[in-house]
Amino acid sequence: MSFTRIIGCLVAPLFFISCKEVVLNAESNEVIEIFQGDTDFNFLPTSTTNNVYHHDAFAFSYAEEYEQSEWVAYYLDSNDMSSVDFERPYFNQDPIVITKSADWRNFKKSGYNKGHLCPAADRKSSYELYEQTFFTSNVSPQLYDFNAGIWNRMEQKVRYWAKRYDGVYVLTGGVLSDNLKTIGKEKVAVPNYFYKIVLTKDRSKMIGFLVPHQKTSKAIYEFVVSVDTIEQMTGIDFFPNLEDALETKLESVSNVKF
Template sequence: MAIIRHKYFFLSYSEEHEQAEWAAYYLTGGSKQQHSLSRPYFSQDPLVDTDSAHWKNYKDSGFDKGHLVPAADMKFSEEAYNETFYTSNVAPQNRAFNAGVWNRLEQKIRYWADKYTALFIVTGSILHDNLVTIGEEEVSVPDYFFKIVVRVQNNGLVMIPFLVPNKKSDLPLYTFATTIDEIERITQIDFNQKLSEKIDEKIEKELNYKEWSFY
């Protein structure tokens, strides 16, 4: 996996699956000024040496080019906004999922950024063998996506991970809350090390969505 560092977010690109296994960024309250920005065309990521998947793989596939780092979180500058339209930052998403439960989760995270001042967010695709693929480059279609949302509280870290099936759902968001242990088990990625050495075993194993305001 190649770690790609853009100015406003970074990601780990999987050439095998032609998408990022995860992308991470900071989101602060009040930073999402709604500038009137023109939506750019999707383009290949110039920092991916092996070339990120071409947008044409998605054409007539029935799947959306679903952002990992949402464009709406990066409206504080044109440069930041445009960076989210690299194809390294998208994955095939069911259209009802992208416009539905995934959009609801992104909106809730923006609400939390305003409420809690600042967040660190990791978003990724659950990638494994034998996934359905689209396009000539065989872009894998994840069956699940995850988000890990972290905030600082009382000199410690509070986090809430989500694991959401790539399909339409009207269930409440808290029903998708899970644990870091579960995300690590499925992805085989050590987020404990990646997020902070201060995250102890108690935080990893706990599932306590009540520390987050859902209403």
């Protein structure tokens, strides 16, 4: 059995600062990550794929079967947002995904947008971070009216909360399941639902959204659900390292007052 070992350090703006050892089984492509020196809180979810990667702009769990990430996670505060008008880069395959992320050509003439999970507008503190949001590990097929409509309105609200609460943790992705429609030669799955979960930096408030992948004029609060509901649909434990009582309290409610 052959293994490849990569060691590196992870720095802000992600959820924690740590050094990591990545062990790759060359036969199965299974990635095992060992984190060393974590601070007292690690806000990353569990992974159903064991393929967790880190950019400076965001962390993600890549699901090769669906050719996209099952979740993207990042921290957002006012320092990440600016009025700078960066030149928009091309979408590219993610160089750190061992199995290769989907080629952008899968989306060509598919009828679907390359919908950002971590929005480019949430990474404007530098062009390098902004550019990383255009890796295809950070996109999912989205209908134009969904992407430009309810999804965009939710992104704007998250930026508002990031300023109001002096920072928030964001977890987002499509709900990946069997028998989804696919696009392109690589059969990129088209989720029927998308979710977004927001936790304030002080861990006092949490809110979850589960949105059908379709055009809607409904207010975003019409789609508030408990985080427990999203966990049941995805099989992901979104905040495994929160203190148990606090996790139970925050994840069980579906309160629109955030």
